[in-house]
Amino acid sequence: MTLDDFRITSSKKFSLANFDPGSKLLSSGDKQTDEERLAALSDHLDAQQDVFYAEHRRKLLVILQGMDTSGKDGTVRSVFRSFDPLGIRVVGFKAPTPDELAHDFLWRVHAQVPRVGEIVMFNRSHYEDVLITRVHGWIDEAECERRYKQIRAFESLLTETGTTIVKCFLHLSKDEQKARLEARIADPQKHWKFDVQDLAERKYWGKYQEAYEAAIAATATPASPWYIVPADSKIHRNLMVAEIMADVFRQLKPEYPPPKPELAKVKVE
């Protein structure tokens, strides 16, 4: 299996059951080797970001989705830590405010898309509007289908106007979530991260998996693909997201703008 097998570009033959959250495709099996590989990738991505910014021509949007504790924050922290803080913008989407609810669901999202030369990461996104809303029956199937279509049109607008979109589903098992929630409870310094409400959402595990499967199938296209990232192993999750990013830059081949010949005669007084 290669990275390509984890890239979903259509609804054809897609089933979440075909992906094992415990898979470690990219791991060497040795933690230190993996961490050295991640550090090297991270430095490489940092250098690519610099060129991407200088090029000032295209835009890059990375969307992270996944169940509670699947490691959305951890991915940002580990894969993008060595980035120049000027080169990346992270946007977290929480429950919408009254002002946001007074608009269409893509309004607050559109306001945050990357500009030329910019890399933006969405920590949760407009996909919540076809996930939690669907799981709890706040929207019906017809509305959900309408939103899938609106999302496809919105993402087409972005890709047709120079944005590369990378959507990652951090695929966690129910058992691993249990272990991570228990670890949070056991560490008083992590209690601030713990909301008893998270346990209530956990009861809808099966429904969430179905909603993810349906949303991914309905919105995966060649121009706006989803990646299924096995996330039970943190180092594997980080390595895979880093490899996906490296692959994206291999396709984009960012380049520094050409030198300005007129500067040859410039003298600084």
Next chain:
Amino acid sequence: MTLDDFRITSSKKFSLANFDPGSKLLSSGDKQTDEERLAALSDHLDAQQDVFYAEHRRKLLVILQGMDTSGKDGTVRSVFRSFDPLGIRVVGFKAPTPDELAHDFLWRVHAQVPRVGEIVMFNRSHYEDVLITRVHGWIDEAECERRYKQIRAFESLLTETGTTIVKCFLHLSKDEQKARLEARIADPQKHWKFDVQDLAERKYWGKYQEAYEAAIAATATPASPWYIVPADSKIHRNLMVAEIMADVFRQLKPEYPPPKPELAKVKVE
């Protein structure tokens, strides 16, 4: 001399001429020792940021100002690179757009101030509205005085509502700017950073120094101080900004929220 001598909290006896851009107060004289010190400070600041975020109670705003090539970007990159990208937001202010110009000059700035638990860095700021505008005579002295007053009132609002403000003037010499501009011209890969317009602004060097001196004097208060950061040496500039930040956290003493006793009985199903 200590850090306190570089902190300006009133207009009294303040003169930019008393500060040498080439000063290396905090440098050990050995580059490697300085870099190790900076790395240690940077790790310490990163850990403090984590607690500050968890505490979710106060706000921190760092304003970076300085002439072209004084190292505003470089400071962010060097001092804050080890930060969790989730823990810091950098906002760059460029020439205002027509929409921004259709509002008061503090409108776009207010929209970007930090929320609780957040650290925001302004790369340039509302101070441009009393600097470049003043140097070129786009506003007269009466309007400039009005803006100083408006800035003081705006910053009071922020500090009275839980924001710590740290304003850094990266103090560069005219000779060092010449060397840096020449280095950019000599490196074709850096031409994209070079705007011939920058040379035109350089002709107003003296006027800019006067405008900075006046703006700093008019807006330095105990709650919203300015720091004069000698910036001819990059490592010294970085060390000093890192030390200022460490000092700020020593005053703030952020703390993790208390554990939640009710979690003791919670069981993850």
